[in-house]
Amino acid sequence: MIYNMPDGRSFAGMEKTIRLYPDDSPFAGETFAASVVISKADLDAAGNAARLRFVLVLFVLMILGVFASVFLSKRYMKPIMDKLAETGENGAAPEKTNITEIDLLLERFKAKNSTIPEDLFDDFIARLKTLTPTELMVFQAHADGKSTDEIVKSMYIALGTLKKHYTNIYKKLGVYSQEEMRLYISMLKKCGMMDRVFAENLKEES
DSSP: OEEEOTTSOEEEEEEEEEOOSOTTSTTTTOOEEEEEEEEHHHHHHHHHHHHHHHHHHHHHHHHHHHHHHHHHIIIIIHHHHHHHHTOOTTOBOOSOOSOHHHHHHHHHHHHTTOBOOGGGGHHHHHHHTTSOHHHHHHHHHHHTTOOHHHHHHHHTOOHHHHHHHHHHHHHHHTOOSHHHHHHHHHHHHHTTOHHHHHHHHHHHHO
């Protein structure tokens, strides 16, 4: 409740009607109220300070998230991307990436003297088929090496719309960043499966 004083000051607070006299008192009909108030200016200042702290905390968390994303990308994704870049056109498994799970998988392929099996990507390809036509266009443009600006201009969409498409694509494909999506794209290209992926999607659309 807001209380406006004759001198122009305003207070915010609450009040409760109370009884000071018993029913048999001559003053029983008198009305009294107890109020707790605070200057509205002080209340507004405290609210603005709290909102500012909240925004600053969110900003700091966002910055920490960006640094964590860059660190994790360099620690886990870049070694794999570098090793894949060394892979020959025959699709042979690359050398160690120093990531236990990936290295175990690569050693298994090398022990069998085999190339990376196509069915390794069946689940990812199945998720690709859940993309909408527009999301698939964004994915294909990204796979073709187009920059963000080039995609925005070629598709005649706003940057915010493109970011929303990326968010939906990441969610549907089960990836968490462009680096991770590039890893799948690179591996599909090394296996010569990228053209087949888009051919299958175009066939389903028609």
